[in-house]
Amino acid sequence: MSNPIIEAHNVCFQYEDAAAPAVKDVSLTVEAGEFVAILGRNGSGKSTFAKLLNALLLPTGGTLRVNGLEARTEDDCYEVRRSCGMVFQNPDNQIVATIVEEDCAFGLENLGTPPEEIRRRVDEALLDVGMAEQAGASPSMLSGGQKQRVAVAGVLAMRPRIIVFDESTAMLDPVGRRDVFELARRLNREEGITIVWITHFMEEAALADRLLVMDRGRVALAGAPREVFAQVDRIMKLGLDVPEMMKLAARLRRAGVKLPEGIMTVDEMAVELCRLK
Amino acid sequence: MLKGVTIGQFFPGDSLIHRLDPRTKLLATIALIAIVFVSQGFAGFLLIAAFVLACCASTGIHLKFLFRGLKPILFIVLFTFALNLFFQSGTTVLLQLGPVKITAEGLRMASFMAVRLILLVVSSQLLTLTTSPIALTDGLESLFRPLEVVKFPAHEIAMMMSIALRFIPTLMDEADKIMKAQKARGADFETGNLLQRAKAMVPLLVPLFVGAFRRAEELALAMDARCYRGGAGRTRMHQLRFKGIDALAALAVLALLAAVIALNAFHVW
Numbered sequence: 009m010s011n012p013i014i015e016a017h018n019v020c021f022q023y024e025d026a027a028a029p030a031v032k033d034v035s036l037t038v039e040a041g042e043f044v045a046i047l048g049r050n051g052s053g054k055s056t057f058a059k060l061l062n063a064l065l066l067p068t069g070g071t072l073r074v075n076g077l078e079a080r081t082e083d084d085c086y087e088v089r090r091s092c093g094m095v096f097q098n099p100d101n102q103i104v105a106t107i108v109e110e111d112c113a114f115g116l117e118n119l120g121t122p123p124e125e126i127r128r129r130v131d132e133a134l135l136d137v138g139m140a141e142q143a144g145a146s147p148s149m150l151s152g153g154q155k156q157r158v159a160v161a162g163v164l165a166m167r168p169r170i171i172v173f174d175e176s177t178a179m180l181d182p183v184g185r186r187d188v189f190e191l192a193r194r195l196n197r198e199e200g201i202t203i204v205w206i207t208h209f210m211e212e213a214a215l216a217d218r219l220l221v222m223d224r225g226r227v228a229l230a231g232a233p234r235e236v237f238a239q240v241d242r243i244m245k246l247g248l249d250v251p252e253m254m255k256l257a258a259r260l261r262r263a264g265v266k267l268p269e270g271i272m273t274v275d276e277m278a279v280e281l282c283r284l285k
Numbered sequence: 286m287l288k289g290v291t292i293g294q295f296f297p298g299d300s301l302i303h304r305l306d307p308r309t310k311l312l313a314t315i316a317l318i319a320i321v322f323v324s325q326g327f328a329g330f331l332l333i334a335a336f337v338l339a340c341c342a343s344t345g346i347h348l349k350f351l352f353r354g355l356k357p358i359l360f361i362v363l364f365t366f367a368l369n370l371f372f373q374s375g376t377t378v379l380l381q382l383g384p385v386k387i388t389a390e391g392l393r394m395a396s397f398m399a400v401r402l403i404l405l406v407v408s409s410q411l412l413t414l415t416t417s418p419i420a421l422t423d424g425l426e427s428l429f430r431p432l433e434v435v436k437f438p439a440h441e442i443a444m445m446m447s448i449a450l451r452f453i454p455t456l457m458d459e460a461d462k463i464m465k466a467q468k469a470r471g472a473d474f475e476t477g478n479l480l481q482r483a484k485a486m487v488p489l490l491v492p493l494f495v496g497a498f499r500r501a502e503e504l505a506l507a508m509d510a511r512c513y514r515g516g517a518g519r520t521r522m523h524q525l526r527f528k529g530i531d532a533l534a535a536l537a538v539l540a541l542l543a544a545v546i547a548l549n550a551f552h553v554w
């Protein structure tokens with residue numbers, strides 16, 4: 009049953025000129041097909057951890073296996089990067105080519121895939137993310153959400169088993185944000201791609217299978233979103249917010265209203281409040 | 286103010302010339318430039334001009350765009366014309382005003398040089414009008430590929446060019462935003478003498494450059510994340526392929542060359 013795709017044992021990473029490690033003793037296992045969200049205040053090491061997963065950085069301590077591979081040699085690094093794609097925060101700064109489909113092909117071209125195969129996979133990937141109609145467009149004409157979908161297509165074309173989204177919705181408008189988040193959820197559900205979703209939005213994190221909260225390079229809290237968010241005080245102490253409804257529930261509880269644990273959405277709150285009396 | 290700036294002057298289309306392989310167009314343009322230099326007389330120039338105009342007409346692009354590129358070099362054309370007109374020595378004096386005299390040889394030389402310059406610009410214009418910048422980049426990369434054995438960085442240069450093309454609109458947008466932000470704070474970019482205006486650009490350029498470096502860093506990371514490792518072992522989705530029309534184009538250019546050489550030989554004009 010257990011089919012771990014990311015295995016981290018005491019992973020540490022320290023930037024060369026830094027006084028303290030950015031990632032400290034992180035141990036965790038991610039199962040294939042899981043949707044894992046990572047929260048944490050600015051500078052808590054989320055992006056550093058993401059780059060370790062993608063072999064853009066190599067651990068300075070501990071072991072990290074991604075898709076069964078530890079990035080030791082250069083070739084292993086490229087294999088890790090292929091199997092673990094990455095979508096960054098700024099949609100403008102990760103699109104390389106001047107035409108959507110060319111950008112989508114970039115990764116496969118780098119891998120030396122034959123042209124016909126690239127063509128096929130690019131068409132598939134663009135269709136998958138709903139950008140097939142814009143295949144010939146210039147990325148500068150697209151909205152932020154569309155650019156992020158192109159970035160996802162570029163990663164998808166390489167047939168990864170994991171996709172890491174590093175605050176990929178942070179710069180988008182609400183519509184684009186929902187689009188990209190829903191896309192990630194669908195890829196997770198329908199294609200079984202493992203998703204690591206780094207975010208500052210509690211509402212997104214609440215929908216993950218599992219939630220990790222990072223603080224000063226360590227995993228401070230981990231578990232199902234409901235369990236994690238239930239610890240309202242600890243979360244606040246880690247410099248984070250909890251979903252509005254959890255805050256409201258906590259305040260109502262303190263005021264003597266008897267509410268069950270784990271209310272996260274407006275709908276759930278409405279149902280529970282109607283059940284009172 | 287910076288909106289609507291287009292890069293290059295490419296007119297998308299589906300004509301025969303549009304569909305030529307970019308390498309063919311590059312080589313043909315070089316050949317055309319050479320033919321302009323080969324021609325010794327006006328008859329040759331006339332032939333070349335007819336050839337270029339016919340090509341342009343066949344693409345459906347308005348002829349006036351051919352001459353757009355002349356604007357920046359108009360001064361040079363006039364200058365060479367005047368220089369040749371007044372200083373070319375000759376025997377047949379047409380006009381004498383004190384020490385200044387205009388000879389028939391001078392007039393011929395001046396016109397010859399001016400027409401040659403104009404033709405050079407106009408015939409290279411055809412290339413940029415009908416070839417997208419990205420196709421041009423691909424064509425250049427492919428043409429310079431053989432030079433990689435002598436360590437010429439063909440792939441790197443092409444990559445740099447295409448990234449520059451990709452980021453020009455982005456940086457334009459950014460410059461526009463910064464400009465508006467500075468204007469809202471009372472900056473003035475439009476009045477004052479050259480020095481004052483240059484000074485006013487500093488608060489625009491500094492954030493623009495800082496932003497560009499940050500972008501470059503992030504882009505490099507994103508390229509690494511997608512397994513980029515230089516040109517070695519890289520394939521392309523779009524393969525450049527010579528087709529029948531490319532051979533046809535080559536023949537047409539060769540025919541033009543032959544005709545111009547013939548005209549030279551018979552000393553027509």
Ligand SMILES: Nc1ncnc2c1ncn2[C@@H]1O[C@H](COP(=O)(O)OP(=O)(O)OP(=O)(O)O)[C@@H](O)[C@H]1O
Binds near residue numbers: 025026056
């Ligand atoms: N290139 C670098 N060189 C040195 N130190 C760095 C570098 N990048 C990040 N750091 C430091 O490492 C720590 C973790 O940074 P990281 O970017 O991983 O945080 P983050 O959780 O992604 O933050 P944010 O929410 O702002 O994106 C921070 O203290 C940061 O200052």
Ligand SMILES: [Mg+2]
Binds near residue numbers: 054055056174175
């Ligand atoms: Mg970050």
